[in-house]
Every structure is written in C-alpha cells, then in structure tokens.
Amino acid sequence: MTSPDAPRAILPAKPVTIALVGGFLGAGKTTAIGALAAELIQRGKRVAVLTNDQAAGLVDTVLAERLGVPVEEVSGGCFCCRFEDMLDAVVRILPSEPDILLCEPVGSCTDMAATVLNPLKLFYPDAFRLAPFTVLADPRRVRESVLGEEPEPFGPEVGYVFRKQLEEADAVMLSKLDTLDHAEADRLAARLAERYARPVMRCSAITDDGIEAWATYLLSGVPAGGHVLADIDYDTYATGEALLGWLNATVRVTSETGIDGARLLTGLLEAVRAACAADGAEIAHLKAALDAPGAFSRAHLTSTSGAPALTACDAHPREAQLILNARIGMEPERLRQVAEEALRRAAEAAGARADTEMLRSFSPGYPTPPYRISGATG
Numbered sequence: 001m002t003s004p005d006a007p008r009a010i011l012p013a014k015p016v017t018i019a020l021v022g023g024f025l026g027a028g029k030t031t032a033i034g035a036l037a038a039e040l041i042q043r044g045k046r047v048a049v050l051t052n053d054q055a056a057g058l059v060d061t062v063l064a065e066r067l068g069v070p071v072e073e074v075s076g077g078c079f080c081c082r083f084e085d086m087l088d089a090v091v092r093i094l095p096s097e098p099d100i101l102l103c104e105p106v107g108s109c110t111d112m113a114a115t116v117l118n119p120l121k122l123f124y125p126d127a128f129r130l131a132p133f134t135v136l137a138d139p140r141r142v143r144e145s146v147l148g149e150e151p152e153p154f155g156p157e158v159g160y161v162f163r164k165q166l167e168e169a170d171a172v173m174l175s176k177l178d179t180l181d182h183a184e185a186d187r188l189a190a191r192l193a194e195r196y197a198r199p200v201m202r203c204s205a206i207t208d209d210g211i212e213a214w215a216t217y218l219l220s221g222v223p224a225g226g227h228v229l230a231d232i233d234y235d236t237y238a239t240g241e242a243l244l245g246w247l248n249a250t251v252r253v254t255s256e257t258g259i260d261g262a263r264l265l266t267g268l269l270e271a272v273r274a275a276c277a278a279d280g281a282e283i284a285h286l287k288a289a290l291d292a293p294g295a296f297s298r299a300h301l302t303s304t305s306g307a308p309a310l311t312a313c314d315a316h317p318r319e320a321q322l323i324l325n326a327r328i329g330m331e332p333e334r335l336r337q338v339a340e341e342a343l344r345r346a347a348e349a350a351g352a353r354a355d356t357e358m359l360r361s362f363s364p365g366y367p368t369p370p371y372r373i374s375g376a377t378g
C-alpha cells in the first residue's frame, strides 16, 4: 500500500530494504558501502546503490559503478532536500529488483530521520523496509568534535552538524578501525556509547573487520529512524554547511606518451593540499579519480595534514576522464582558483593536457527539506 499523500506511487514487486549509511565527509561511507555490498552479495542478496551530492560529477558514483551493481545518482542537493528526486532514482533502480538499496547521503547533511526515513515510512509502508540508520564516525573527527581533545578544524557550526549526525543514528559505526590500537578503539567506542546511548559498532572497510556483523545487524529487523532530532537549529546547520567550499570538476586528460595516473593524481592532490596549508584551510574530503577503459586510478585526502591515499593502476592510457571532488573549509571562489592552478600544474608535471569540461564551485545553500516529519510514524 502507498499512502494517499505520497508524492508518487511506488510499487516494487517485493519490498525493498533501504539502508542509509550516513556520516561526515571522508568518514569512509563509500568504502564501507563497497565492503558491505560484497558481504551482502555473498549472502545471496541483490544489492543496488544510491549516491548523492550537491552537484553532478561524482567520484563516488564511479566507485559504486565499479562494484558491478546497479547505481543511481541523486545530484543537485541532498536526499532530504531532493526527496522526490530520490524517489525517482529509486524507481529507476527498481527494475533491477534489488533486495537492498544502500544509500549514501551527502556528508554535510543531517536531520535524515525526520526528512528521509520518516517520510519513507509514512508514505511507503509496504514498498520499503528500513534498515537501521548507521552513521559512520572517523576516529579523528570524534576526538575533535565529540570529545574536544583536538581543535575543531572547521569551527563550531560544522562540529554541530557532525554531532547532530551522530545524535540521529540508530547505530554509530566507528570507522577506519585499522588505524586504531585496541585500547584506543575501546576508549572511543565507550565514549560514544556513553554520550549517545545506542549501539556503537566498529569496522574497517580495508581489512573487512566488523563488516559481517554490520550486515547481520542491518538485516536483523531492528527498527529504523528511532532518533528523530527534536531540537535541530537549521540556522546553525546551514551556517555549518555554508562554511564548506564545494567543487566538482570533470576534465579530459590526454597525453601522446600515456598518462601516469599515480603521478597526475598525487601531484593534483598535493598541489591542492599545499595551497590549503598555506591558507590555513582544512580539507574535509578531497578526492580524484582517473577513468579510462582498463585503467582506473584514484586518490583521496581527508585532512590538510595527511598524505594522499592512492590506488593506481600500471596502465598509461592516452586519454582519460579526471573527476575531482573537493569539500574544503575555503571560500568557493578561492577553491576554484586553487583547483584550476593545481590541475594546470599537475597536468604539466605529468606531461599531459587537461581540458576542463565542467567545473562548479559553490557553498551548499540553506537546507529546505520538502517533508519533515518529526512524530512517530509507526
């Protein structure tokens, strides 16, 4: 049954489980979704993925497509503000008859329980089963924004968004477990459990530690969306989001002698990182992918003080598409300059030509979700 007030009718052949995997920018959502998808597929489940961003041109979509499962992208705003676009994307993916749809909301968004989970529950009680809402927490950001043990690099309003994300989780997932020793993992998990009074799980999407237990939990029938934010201040939330500069670019890269993906991507991220360090701007997530038939490389950075994490292939294609996504505590216009200069320099150093096809830089606008249902929906 579809509720008469539902924005549109959705009637899958059988109910689809929807699992929202939230968390701040760079927390490890896309990587964890990849590991979770592999685990679910091994259990005989049909998996599909929904990616989401403020603008088109997503590294995450390319990464999700590489999982070999059906993928749809919702761009132009978060699931909450683009609820009907999210429904359209779900409808597009239904012909693949997924058992479970893994959805990654924009990492600067919160209030998902009220604006996405509750509307889904209310409007589509028979079309969807909601898996518990997992919110991933990067250990470093926990120390900064929950425990106050390190300075908050983006300022208090972004810290507010980070804490609201955890506050509405059905379960908190301490991510990047492989980067912690046992004592530190125990300490952070205990502090999170004490503060948020709900299950705290741990995982590493690199070693697969904790992924099996997470899959079992998601399929366990535990109720979802039980922690709607009662007192969210949208002005503070909007200020936090607007402090982040956003940039999505797609660039055609060519080289007669072949493109060295590792060199190009490392050079690109290093150049952006150096400019951020000079400006005192913190990187939330900077990611780039170089995509050509039979040749795929990618690199990420999740802080200005880190070194790029690179996964590169040996092939040197003559032509490739470069996708650059940056979410940085920097004015969008400055971010555009930094990215353009970094692209120019990295291409030159790699002996390649870079032609920008699309480049957008902006700050996310005030969140205006069309549906906000704060009461119990049964």
Ligand SMILES: Nc1nc2c(ncn2[C@@H]2O[C@H](COP(=O)(O)OP(=O)(O)O)[C@@H](O)[C@H]2O)c(=O)[nH]1
Residues within 6 Å of the ligand: 023, 024, 025, 026, 027, 028, 029, 030, 031, 032, 107, 175, 176, 177, 178, 179, 203, 204, 205, 206, 207, 285, 299, 300, 301, 302, 309
């Ligand atoms: N060490 C470690 N790094 C991880 C893990 N999961 C993700 N990462 C890295 O963290 C960065 C951001 O990951 P991503 O999944 O794109 O984060 P998202 O923005 O939350 O989707 C990438 O460099 C990943 O390789 C993990 O379990 N362990």
Ligand SMILES: [Mg+2]
Residues within 6 Å of the ligand: 029, 030, 031, 060, 104
């Ligand atoms: Mg992601």
